[in-house]
Amino acid sequence: MNELDQLPIPLLQWYHENARVLPWRSDPTPYHVWVSEIMLQQTRVAAVLGYYARFMEALPAVADLAAVEEDRLMKLWQGLGYYNRARNLQKAARQIVEEHGGVFPDTYEAIRALAGVGDYTAGAVASIAFGLPEPAVDGNVLRVVSRLTGDGGDITRPDVKKRMGAALREVIPLDSPGDFNQALMDLGAMVCLPNGEPLCPQCPARGFCSALREGRTAELPVKAAKKARRVEERTVFLIFYQKKVALRRRPAKGLLAGLWEYPNELSPAPCPVEAAGLADGPSGKHIFTHIEWRMASRMVEAASDRLPGGWVWADRDALEREYAVPNAFQAFQAAVEARLGPTETGG
CATH class of the missing domain: 3.90.79.10 (Nucleoside Triphosphate Pyrophosphohydrolase)
Known part of the structure; x- marks a missing residue:
């Protein structure tokens, strides 16, 4: 049995005891999950909370987002950065109105076809909001999988991401795919931390983690150096x-x-x-x-x-x-x- 095969049961138990309390989790409608995931791209959870609350108060439904004036949308987004995320949100909302009658699509393929939605976001919405067994592979998840399995592949490479996503698809629990994906995200955010400083004694996978066993937590994951700005x-x-x-x-x-x-x-x-x-x-x-x-x-x-x-x-x-x-x-x-x-x- 490989490391990922052993992960679901202890991970889900850990999650049920340690999950972060987040507003979009208390009411995980497709709209709530989607907006939160777009906001969380390259942005810390703590920074998103206030924006999410104001955004939902101003634009509580897909139709509201589709109809809002762009200057108003940009003002709601002001300070979150990466403003194309907001523009793509509105493009996607208009797609939902025009192509799906205002009802959020409920298949991975249709969610993936929305403007600004990549593999990760499509997997997150599909699994959390619709219970579909699709992996959601972000930086936190790549770090967890890399350390757990001892995979030395460069996690910035698309083929490595695809390989890790395929491995997760084999073990994702059919009865709780959303919890499994969110548990992986939380584990990466709270325990399996970046920069070689994971909190291994708190990890539910410490008994079968390759990086911990081999003393490689500081060198994994492998990530190509960024070009100088x-x-x-x-x-x-x-x-x-x-x-x-x-x-x-x-x-x-x-x-x-x-x-x-x-x-x-x-x-x-x-x-x-x-x-x-x-x-x-x-x-x-x-x-x-x-x-x-x-x-x-x-x-x-x-x-x-x-x-x-x-x-x-x-x-x-x-x-x-x-x-x-x-x-x-x-x-x-x-x-x-x-x-x-x-x-x-x-x-």
Whole structure:
């Protein structure tokens, strides 16, 4: 009997005693599971909880998500990052409305065909919401399987992911596939931790884990090194006129597509408006997947309210309620708010 064959019973027992209490698990409808899984992509659970609650309050059903205006959707997503996830959510919601009569599809293949849904998300929704015996293989699961079986394959390779998914499909319990998948996720998140520091004494698989037995927990899983990020030096212009700040919308495609930003350019850059006053502002840094922005800022008192085409003036209320400014500019938010003053409600 191999290691994975021995896993289901002790894993499920551990899960029933140690499962994380999460809002989408208390009411695992397809919509709830799907939205939560998209939010959790490359984002910590703790960071998602508040966003999930606000999102569900504003958009409680697929039809609401399909119909919401994009700016409103982006504002609900503001701060979660990877904004294409939100756009794909809406594309998929519209697919569900147009192709499935507003009813969430109940087969793996149909779920997988939705915009922004990959193998992992399709497996998670299919197993958790519909009880289908489909594996859900994310980074946590790959780490658990790699250590448990002693598999030295590079987990960034599609063929390795496919092999591990196929192995899990052979052992997934037909009567509790959702619990099994969520148990694997929790085990990776809570016990079989990354960076060579697993909490092996707490693991339900400690008695038959290859990596623990062979002293290889620090070297597994094998993961190819990421390419170095490109560094960009940028100048951010915090432009004020009376009690308003200038914003411009980013292009419809590319990094942070369609979101609002404080105007910025590769350094050095001239001030884009006629200025009555200039001063150095705070600096900041933001790391994207492939690019690192290192930003200096200039505080600009505009000589008039004239702005380039497509730019807008936003007061404190509009900035908080209407315009989705990504976290890349979080380092400048306190300076902007101090200059604009409190909201009309005193915030």
